[in-house]
Amino acid sequence: MSNKYQNPIIDQRADPWVYKHVDGFYYFTASVPEYDRIEVRRATTIQGLGEAEPVVAWRKYDRGPMSANIWAPEIHYIDGAWYIYFAAARTAETNEGLFDHxxxxxxxxxxxPLEGTWEEKGQIKTKWETFALDATTFEHNGVRYLIWPQKDPGIKGNSNLYIAKMENPWTITGEQVMITTPEYDWEKIGFLVNEGPAVLKRNGKIIVSFSASATNHHYCMGLLYASADADLLNPASWTKLTEPVFQTNEQTGQYGPGHNSFTVSEDGNEDVIVYHARNYKEIEGDPLYDPNRHTRAQVFTWREDGLPVFGNPVPDREASKNK
Structure with a gap:
């Protein structure tokens, strides 16, 4: 029997991150429309996250580097402690089209983690002091890695994806390596963007999903992967699929799906993608400030070559098992 989800799971929560812990709870955080705080909630089912009471973990400052546009928090459990990764800016204004996150x-x-006080561990320092966001982390063969999008001042575009080893959950160490840059047409609509990475370790592969293009109906998901035996810090180890793997579908009424996370079903037998999308195409004003990117979830399957098959984003209020 397949697990079924009725979408949307949670209204007006973009960039959703779900983590299933060993205590049986799904922990959830996401961007709120006000971009002013970080919330965490938990439930024993994915569907139940919609009814769960959110707890404010952290609020933005009135001024300074963490005072504007609090974006895309992720919650991780690492070596006995909880960590939230997020992006913040000094201002909501842009400079030459770029925010200063x-x-x-x-x-x-x-x-x-719904209890107690969250301690600020500071900024993740990278090679440049440029636009950077959407950090995610994973462990492989005893090494912890960070993958994140950032603006390279020497390359045209908004963001590329980089990988580096981590010294601890808030510090990268050694070389940072670019593993993808927007190069295909579907990655460059409106803006040249590779962002929102999420990692799957499966079938002898390290699989990274990411989102591309502007945050309207052009927003979509791409995929790159490396062999689990490869040197993950070698750009040549990574292969990017030439077409998007998850995108707007007029028939199902889902627009701009992306910025996803991965989890598993309640019984642990099925893989689930959690993502945001809108149920309408036309947006008034800047899409970033349209609040109706809702959190959605659906089961996905696998190809014979070991890569995931997401299918189409399913309609609202429909069972989300891919047929």
Missing amino acids: RMYVLENKLAN
Whole structure:
């Protein structure tokens, strides 16, 4: 029997991140429309996250580098502590089309991260002081890595994806390596963007999904992967699919799906993609400030070559098992 989800799971929560912990709870955080705080909630089912009471983990400052546009938090459990990765800016204004976000980390050592106070661990320092956001982390063969989007001042465009090893959950070490830059037409509509990475370790592969193009109906997901045996810090280890793997579908009424996370079903037997999308195409004003990117979830399957098959974003209020 397949697990079924009724979309949307949560209204007006973009860039959704779901983490299933060993305690049986799904922990959830996402961008709120006001971009002014970070919330965490939990439930024993994915569907139940919509009814769960959110707890504010952190609020933006009135001024300074963490005072505007709090974006895309992720919650991770690493070596006995909870961490939230997020992006924040000094201002909501742009300079030559770019925001001034940097990446930051919070820590909570309590068993239940809905309790207690989150400690600021500071900015994740990278090679450049440029637009950076959407940090994600994973462990492989005893090494922890960070993957994040950033503006390279020497390359045209908004963001490329980089990887580096980590010294601890808030510090990268050694060389940072670019593993993808917007190069195909579907990655360059409106803006040249590769962002929102999420990692799957499966079938002898390290699989990274990412989102591309402007945040309207052109927003879509791409995929790159490396062999689990490869040197992940070698750009040549990574292969990017030439076509998007998840995108707007007029028939199902879903527009701009992307910025996803991965989890598993309640019984652990099925893989689930959690993402945001709108159910309308035309947007008044800047899409970033349209609040109706809702959190959605659906089961996905696998190809014989070991890569995921996401299908189409399913309609609202429909069972989300891919047929």
